[in-house]
Amino acid sequence: MGVSITLKTPALTIPPPSPQRLAIWIVGGPAAREQPYALADGLVQIGREVERHELRLDDPSVSRVHAAIRYEAPTGSYVLIDCESSNGVYVNGTRIRTANELEASDVIRVGDSVLVVAQVAPEPDDGFDALGLFGRGRR
Numbered sequence: 001m002g003v004s005i006t007l008k009t010p011a012l013t014i015p016p017p018s019p020q021r022l023a024i025w026i027v028g029g030p031a032a033r034e035q036p037y038a039l040a041d042g043l044v045q046i047g048r049e050v051e052r053h054e055l056r057l058d059d060p061s062v063s064r065v066h067a068a069i070r071y072e073a074p075t076g077s078y079v080l081i082d083c084e085s086s087n088g089v090y091v092n093g094t095r096i097r098t099a100n101e102l103e104a105s106d107v108i109r110v111g112d113s114v115l116v117v118a119q120v121a122p123e124p125d126d127g128f129d130a131l132g133l134f135g136r137g138r139r
Helices: none
Strands: 022-028 043-047 067-072 077-082 089-091 107-110 113-119
Antiparallel strands (some): 043 067, 089 107
């Protein structure tokens, strides 16, 4: 006499990965500091005379508004733009003349300041690992 058991399993919905979160570390030059600048949605201006909440560089070789980083919502990426600066913007040693998509570990030179792009770990409660499959997330 056999016993048959049928288990109903709920449908598993895995959310899409969160957009890449990036931060900027100012690692060299007169504007070097120990704290990263976390990038958010929207536009972040980089320069010598930008608003307080923007990325201000106290570097005389940097233009008032030297460059900008724009978040591209459709792709979840960040692009770097030269704002017609006098000394140019360099990514990994190459001067950019058009919008340049940023990736973690890119090295940016703005004037005499050196910036490094780093990936920021997702927030533990962002739902990406809600099931605890990777040893993190909500439990």
